[in-house]
Amino acid sequence: MTSPAFVTGGQRTVLQLSLMVNFFLLMALYSxxxxxxxxxxxxxxxxxxxxxxxxxxxxxxSIFSTLATPIAGALSDRTRGPWGRRAPWIAIGSLIGSISLFGVSWMTSFWSMMVLWVMAAIAYNSMQPAMTTLIADRFTPETRGSVSGIVGAGMTAGLTAGTFVAGHLAGQQMLAYGLFAAAIAASCLAFVLINREPSSAALPARRFDWGDFARGFWISPREHPDFAWAFLSRFTIYMGYQAVAAYLLYILRDYIRLSDDASNVAIANMAMVTFVCLVVTSLASGWLSDRMQRRKPFVIAGSLIMGCAMVAPLAAPNMSGMWVYAAVIGVGYGMFMSIDMALMTQVLPKSELGEEGKDLGVLTTAVNIPQIISPVMAAVLLSLSGGDYRTIFCAAVLFVFGSALCVLPIKSVR
Structure with missing residues (x-):
């Protein structure tokens, strides 16, 4: 199957910036x-x-998100129509997700919140692989480092901005949820209108067989070892990162001993420190990576720096330690995220069927699965240790350092 033409010139710049804005808002929403x-x-x-x-x-x-991501990616590969393969998933997913998300703000019971947030997560995770695959669809491999750096800067900046905005609007629940929901829906609709994807209507339809469809999600580590190592690297770093990020508000309250109001302000202010560090690092890393045509050194360095960040609150269990954590995690995470996406697009199995969406969806589960396991692991560690948050930081350091080791065996990417 022939991929859509690679973009050049002004069209490339517009698509690049549009992807950055979309991922900025999506990550802001998540964080x-x-x-x-x-x-x-x-x-x-x-x-x-x-x-x-x-x-x-x-x-x-995360169970539902993990299932939705590769399935949606695979279905987007098979989508045929005048709007292309990816655009329908981006537009429809953003609308369904945003309606469900705003509904969460009205809920007054845990299980009603659960149902609506799961619906939102499925919708957003159905559109995310379509957006990610556009990098493989529309940009040449030689330019994906700078593209990944710009998109990565948007993603990491979004993680920070989302925490900052939510921290200051935590007392105005409906406004906060509504702001995130409206922003991502409007951005995604504008995206598909401004960046018209080539029509996929003329592409040959693929015969659908449930057995072949299900078997397609298994990518043999023996046949594709680089893909397997990239998956494992992503999995381990997010096991460590999510363990701390998911409980950061409670860490400020129960480990640093801040009040509820003070912790909301602190998490927002820490996010601004992280923001400055990660934006500079993301853009610089993406530019250097393309200039040097190297991906692995940046991903490895980012992992090691993130591990060092998580040592800071162990050495200084106070706000000074948390400020150091906020700054250093921004440097490491910015470097990792800016190049990780480019590396992922270069370890995909070669296929004549145009299965990039499915394969990138499988790689995205390396982020979603830790969202299932990592908070549970953290809760178990807290239970076994009598609420000692140091156990979470120790586990996170081991996982994040382990991620750097998993990148070393990758051979097809320098």
Whole structure:
């Protein structure tokens, strides 16, 4: 199957910036909702069980997200129509997700929140692989480092901005949820109108067989070892990162001993420190990576720096340690995220069937699965240690350092 033509000139710049804005808003939504709004809402409903309920929310949501991502990616590969293969998933997914997300703000019970947030997560995770695959569809391999750097800067900036906005709007629940929902829906609709994808109507339709469709999600580590190592690297780094990020609000309250109001402000201000560090690092890393035509050194360095960041609160269990964490995690995470996406597009199995969406969807599960396991792991560690948050930081350091080791065996990318 022939891929859509690679973009050049002004069209390339517009698509690049549009992807950055979309991923900025999507990551802002994830960080604001998962890191601040849902934890506050859950804590208000049942303060005594907040950690366990938060872990349960993340685990159930991530199960559905993990299934939705590769399936949606595979179905987008098969989509035929005048709007292309990816655009319908981006537009429809953003609308369904945003309606469901705004509904969460009206809920007054844990399980009603769960249902609507799961619906939102499925919709958003159905559009995300379509957006990611556009990097493989529309940009040449030689330019994907700078593209990944710009998009990565948007993603990492979004993670910070979302936390900042949600932290300051935590007391205005409906406004906060509504702002995130409206922003991503409007951005995605504008995206598909401005960046018209080539029609896929003339592409040959593929025969659908349930057995072949299901078997297609298995990518043999023996036949594609680089893909397997990239998957494992992503999985381990997010196991460590999510363990801390998911409980950051509770860490500020129960480990650093801040009040509820002070912790909401602190998490927002920490996000601004992270923001400055990660934007500079993301853009610089993407430019250097393309200039040097190297991906692995940047991903490895980012992983090691993130591990160092997580040592800071262990050495200094106070706000000074948290400020160091906020700055250093921005440097490491910015470097990792800016190049990780480019590396992922270059380890995909070669296929004549145009299965990039499915393969990138499988790689995205390396982010979603830790969202299932990591909060549960953290809750178990807290339970076994009597609420000692140092155990979470120790586990996170091991996982993040392990990610750097998983990148080393990759041979097809320098």
């Amino acid at each position: 604001g909702v998962l890191g601040v709004l849902l934890p506050n809402q859950i804590a208000a409903l049942d303060p005594g069980n907040k950690a366990n309920n938060l872990a349960l929310m993340f685990a159930i949501t």
